[in-house]
Amino acid sequence: PPQTPHHVHVLSQLQDMFELSTSQLQRIVKQMLWDMNRGLEKDNEAIKMLPTHVCHLPKGTEAGSYLALDLGGTNFRVCVFTLDGKGGVETRQSKFMIADAVKTSEGAALFDFIADCVKQFFVDHQDTLSNGVNHKWKLGFCFSFPVNQVSINEGSLLVWTKGFTASNVVGENAVKLLQDAFTRKSLNIEVSALVNDTTGTLMSLAYSKPSTCAGMILGTGSNCAYIEKIENIIKYKGSREGISEMLINMEWGGFDDTHIVIPRTKYDYKLDSDTPTPGTWTFEQLISGLYLGEIVRIVLSDLADQGDLFENCGASPELKKKNAFETAYMSKIEIDNSHDLIKVKQILEVQLGIKHTTLIDRRIVKSVCALVGTRSARLAAAGVAAVVTKMNKLATPGCIVGIDGSLFELYPNYQNRMRSALVEMLGMCADNITLEQARDGSGQGAALIAALAEE
Ligand code: ADP
Numbered sequence: 318p319p320q321t322p323h324h325v326h327v328l329s330q331l332q333d334m335f336e337l338s339t340s341q342l343q344r345i346v347k348q349m350l351w352d353m354n355r356g357l358e359k360d361n362e363a364i365k366m367l368p369t370h371v372c373h374l375p376k377g378t379e380a381g382s383y384l385a386l387d388l389g390g391t392n393f394r395v396c397v398f399t400l401d402g403k404g405g406v407e408t409r410q411s412k413f414m415i416a417d418a419v420k421t422s423e424g425a426a427l428f429d430f431i432a433d434c435v436k437q438f439f440v441d442h443q444d445t446l447s448n449g450v451n452h453k454w455k456l457g458f459c460f461s462f463p464v465n466q467v468s469i470n471e472g473s474l475l476v477w478t479k480g481f482t483a484s485n486v487v488g489e490n491a492v493k494l495l496q497d498a499f500t501r502k503s504l505n506i507e508v509s510a511l512v513n514d515t516t517g518t519l520m521s522l523a524y525s526k527p528s529t530c531a532g533m534i535l536g537t538g539s540n541c542a543y544i545e546k547i548e549n550i551i552k553y554k555g556s557r558e559g560i561s562e563m564l565i566n567m568e569w570g571g572f573d574d575t576h577i578v579i580p581r582t583k584y585d586y587k588l589d590s591d592t593p594t595p596g597t598w599t600f601e602q603l604i605s606g607l608y609l610g611e612i613v614r615i616v617l618s619d620l621a622d623q624g625d626l627f628e629n630c631g632a633s634p635e636l637k638k639k640n641a642f643e644t645a646y647m648s649k650i651e652i653d654n655s656h657d658l659i660k661v662k663q664i665l666e667v668q669l670g671i672k673h674t675t676l677i678d679r680r681i682v683k684s685v686c687a688l689v690g691t692r693s694a695r696l697a698a699a700g701v702a703a704v705v706t707k708m709n710k711l712a713t714p715g716c717i718v719g720i721d722g723s724l725f726e727l728y729p730n731y732q733n734r735m736r737s738a739l740v741e742m743l744g745m746c747a748d749n750i751t752l753e754q755a756r757d758g759s760g761q762g763a764a765l766i767a768a769l770a771e772e
Pocket of ligand 1: 389390391392535536537538605606607608643644645646648721722723724727728
């Protein structure tokens with residue numbers, strides 16, 4: 318059936334709300350550059366620009382076995398990385414789900430859970446690891462939250478993000494909390510590095526590709542780290558002797574929380590008001606996997622309430638339930654190119670309990686996913702443009718941006734959409750930037766930083 322003029326009107330209104338033009342993206346880049354400079358000057362700015370105390374990229378010759386923990390995404394991972402000294406790595410890992418009850422409990426309970434997972438890891442891998450749980454392990458702790466890093470193995474949590482709220486952790490040294498839990502559980506492990514996932518991603522890709530200059534996350538959350546000249550890090554109070562550059566963990570999730578450059582929709586406001594900390598980390602809400610599906614659900618629910626969608630069947634109770642629509646469904650919906658949108662029909666029926674959808678309904682649902690997914694990719698590209706511009710690497714080829722996360726890896730067209738936005742913003746200079754998948758690099762990077770800390 319043809320779309321009615323009314324539906325065309327509904328879609329064009331949504332386009333007006335969600336689409337970002339090239340010039341809007343260019344303004345966003347300019348504002349981000351401005352905020353990056355502010356963050357390098359002073360603490361507590363919109364983009365925190367946290368010094369990581371990591372001042373050297375790996376040489377590729379680092380060797381030995383290291384433990385790594387990766388906390389801050391959907392799964393919690395315990396890994397052992399065996400570095401062969403030639404850029405090669407052997408990995409063993411166990412994944413654990415962290416229940417919301419643990420994320421929101423008391424800090425000591427969260428860290429005890431982590432220590433128990435480490436014990437379980439050694440049970441899982443006892444047959445293949447040459448060193449067992451009693452070996453004196455060095456550990457890199459990938460802790461993907463904003464941290465005020467005091468040294469390579471000391472840093473206090475500034476604020477929880479991504480649905481974590483465990484008490485008595487903000488303001489505390491995350492390394493000490495973990496080390497204390499290991500002591501309580503009689504584990505002979507030394508936490509020798511505290512690392513953000515963006516920093517870890519950059520380092521792990523640089524182990525095999527030395528021209529890596531930034532590490533980015535497009536998964537549960539979104540953030541970026543890059544290499545900054547030490548003289549530009551005005552607020553850095555530590556010794557600068559023998560240091561020419563340092564990795565900066567941007568914590569860009571807090572960019573534009575005051576809504577200066579990025580147009581927000583009423584749906585974004587609704588999403589934000591239902592988070593544990595409204596008004597904060599709103600850039601991340603526009604981009605990352607934890608939120609995109611929920612934005613789509615809020616839009617669909619509103620359209621149904623207005624009588625513009627699911628007119629035959631009405632909204633289901635499921636559609637009204639917070640987080641009932643996963644970001645992964647958007648991938649499945651966007652990849653459905655069948656004439657009748659069969660896959661879209663199935664998802665709406667099975668996952669959301671909405672039966673008897675029309676083809677027009679399904680087309681609208683697919684368009685909403687495309688609008689929300691495209692906005693995310695274009696904002697992520699604006700971030701890349703800002704970072705590469707900041708490093709002065711636009712004019713010469715060879716800047717590799719390592720990107721980890723399911724959105725970049727699995728969401729159809731995400732990479733193409735980022736690429737087109739880069740070309741729109743930067744023209745030919747976009748060719749000088751390589752966006753490279755860096756799968757599960759954060760833990761490996763944490764292990765590498767633990768290895769470097771020993772030298
Ligand atoms: P993390 O960032 O937690 O380490 P991921 O990179 O896998 O892990 O990101 C998880 C996020 O990606 C979740 O928010 C999930 O909704 C989303 N996600 C998982 N699979 C897909 C997919 N196929 N397409 C789009 N998003 C996905």
